[in-house]
Amino acid sequence: MSKQFDGWPHIIESQQFSREWLEKEFLPLTDEMKIVFENRGCEILRGMRMVSSFYQPSTRTSMSFAMAMDYLGGRVVHSSENAGDFSSAKKGESFRDAIKVINRYRPDVIVIRYNKDIGAKFAAEVSKVPIINAGDREPGQHPTQALLDWRTIFKRRGAIDGLKIAMVGDLIKGRTVRSLSYLLGKFNDVEIDYVSPPNTRMMDDVKEYLTRHSVKFNELTDLREVAPLVDVIYQTRAQTEEGTLLDMSAGYFIVDRTILDLMKKEAIIMHPLPRRDEITPEVDDDPRAVYLTEQIDSGLFTRMALLKMILAPHK
Amino acid sequence: MSKQFDGWPHIIESQQFSREWLEKEFLPLTDEMKIVFENRGCEILRGMRMVSSFYQPSTRTSMSFAMAMDYLGGRVVHSSENAGDFSSAKKGESFRDAIKVINRYRPDVIVIRYNKDIGAKFAAEVSKVPIINAGDREPGQHPTQALLDWRTIFKRRGAIDGLKIAMVGDLIKGRTVRSLSYLLGKFNDVEIDYVSPPNTRMMDDVKEYLTRHSVKFNELTDLREVAPLVDVIYQTRAQTEEGTLLDMSAGYFIVDRTILDLMKKEAIIMHPLPRRDEITPEVDDDPRAVYLTEQIDSGLFTRMALLKMILAPHK
């Protein structure tokens, strides 16, 4: 099996993927997967076993992985959305034990969402079985989300180079916008507008990475300022899983009729879901909204492509 | 695919089913399903995919659906008993998003138990994939329970016309007695005795429906009064999921030895389970008790029949 990307065969963070891989390997494979899906599935992963261990429930993401495995003919032998235990062990220690235990059963792939630190990275360190990161605890990364987001943009706009992208909301915790930023840093003439209250701005690790890769970025507090200029608005949750609310009085962060009227005709509106009140329902039927349609489809094709690539590279 | 009942292909509430459909379509199909079950399964749903999303855990109901799918050769690709998120969104909004997302994966059927409002109805409004309501939040409906209850009565008594039925307990919240009442309203000379404390009486929507369909009903507080007269005692939980206790001092609501001694020999005792203290263990082995036997069997055959009808109507 040839090494396809850094860290192969584990999928841990966006930095692993090169521009060449994204465009030459990943994208064509997702298009193949779309055909498999439209044919109602295939059998190339027949007999293969996935274990899915979520320490933090996420019905949406675990369903997407289960569907991807199923459409390829594989099966989820064990799935937990409540994998944690009441551990008082040293940080990550009992998690590493869990990964070692799962390894003994020799599944073909392990899908992990850990609720502390950068669990997937810890897992990859001790696992011979391929690990797929289904979302770190925030802040952290969510690389399969970044890949599906990247594909969604690429399929609509035909290219990433030269795009201007607004990322909106709770950026300090947002693993999806963190992972997507790392991915966009690999392209030319990309410009990112980070729109958030001052206290939830994007963290320095990402901004330093962008500076190193010559990606221009701005930080502002009013989405109306950039809505007419951007090609993509990537909205995130206004309320974090920890329950803190975005300080709405610090600017303008809602995607609503006002923003729709300002936006370019060919721009798109994205969201990782679940959506709260940060995109109003009137936006849903606008042709620029892709969060309930193309992002979901790309999510399925992305996960199918990764599974195919890792588990059956020569089929 | 021909339309078999109102609202086809979604199964949302008891009002959808006509007397003709119940007797001519549904009942014979459940008998076929019994034979499939006794043969240890078949393959007519081979390759078909169920998604089961419960926002309120119910091991019993989700197991019944999973078994039904399995005995027909289909599979549950994803099942969650904890599908809810900590949403602050407008009522039902994020739930509608979830249904739209699941639709993108193109499963063949979606089984839903929602924890707020009449979720299955909301789901059906936005879903192209058939929705089966596995129980609304109380009050609300539980149509597959009503169908299995109806079948249980029919198989034991040979007819519904002319029966006298007591429904006992927390009627104000009881989705099972609500759904069954709607179904019984389609038959002739049925009479219902609602036995409950004054503060948990059957709600007006059901009583108005019965009046409109000329179904006689009475409201009383002592099961002993009607126990000698009824053909069916349908007992419900004495403690609601919200934890409020039935006011036992307001009358007589327990099915026990006293009630057994009063009942007709050919009458039956039903309960939707889980049972608490409202039926005493001494009742379990009485031949009139069907809650741990025929109701469970009918539940499996009912769900198998619905799945067969919706997913493989011409096989």
Add this chain to the structure above:
Amino acid sequence: MSKQFDGWPHIIESQQFSREWLEKEFLPLTDEMKIVFENRGCEILRGMRMVSSFYQPSTRTSMSFAMAMDYLGGRVVHSSENAGDFSSAKKGESFRDAIKVINRYRPDVIVIRYNKDIGAKFAAEVSKVPIINAGDREPGQHPTQALLDWRTIFKRRGAIDGLKIAMVGDLIKGRTVRSLSYLLGKFNDVEIDYVSPPNTRMMDDVKEYLTRHSVKFNELTDLREVAPLVDVIYQTRAQTEEGTLLDMSAGYFIVDRTILDLMKKEAIIMHPLPRRDEITPEVDDDPRAVYLTEQIDSGLFTRMALLKMILAPHK
């Protein structure tokens, strides 16, 4: 189907298994299962259905059973790690109802972890379908753990007779050390050292059983005293599921470098997992440590063997 052990076909507690069965039936079958595993599975349980109902979550144990079923070609039709309801019913009553309900669906085997009393025993009383106890509430038993522990020791040491075994930690609640003690009582010249604070000593039922079977045992508070003498150190959790901490000041109960240096070269270190701080990470790579390797493997082969024995005895 011939009766293979007491209580056949249910697996409830360690007392069921005779020395002869362990050595002549069980052990060779686990070795066969190891070959099946290395061949990536077989189909002898094709078409067979497991129901797995856990009233107390245990990702580790439920995964081991799911994997065992899968490697034999069977399937888990329904699995719940949250099977309990908010019942106020009499002790065990609604649980017995649940087992009766599951029986109506005619699965081939039911795996149970109950959170009150000795649930598996209750279940076996009312179940025609084979019940496998996946762990009682503590104190209680965990017979499949005892079998895998027994196999692990046997495979390393070649015999059980004559061994000296230290069991360490919270012995009063430890179902694993309780079940293993019952099993060891069937062998000759075994000696057990129970190492625990005075307030968490092994309970009398086990000690009386050992006395009756002429097994020598000692109770002490310092693992260092016996570490140089024993063939096995069986460590247990320093913190119970109820959250109480072992009184560490009452003696020496940690397996660390100090203990490693004292131990015999051919001794082994066991733990039922999850591990907390009671075995330090420096122990993990010592060749005497088997808790992340051989115990896990034996767990899989043990559960496969039991399933094969009960569900397909003549294949």
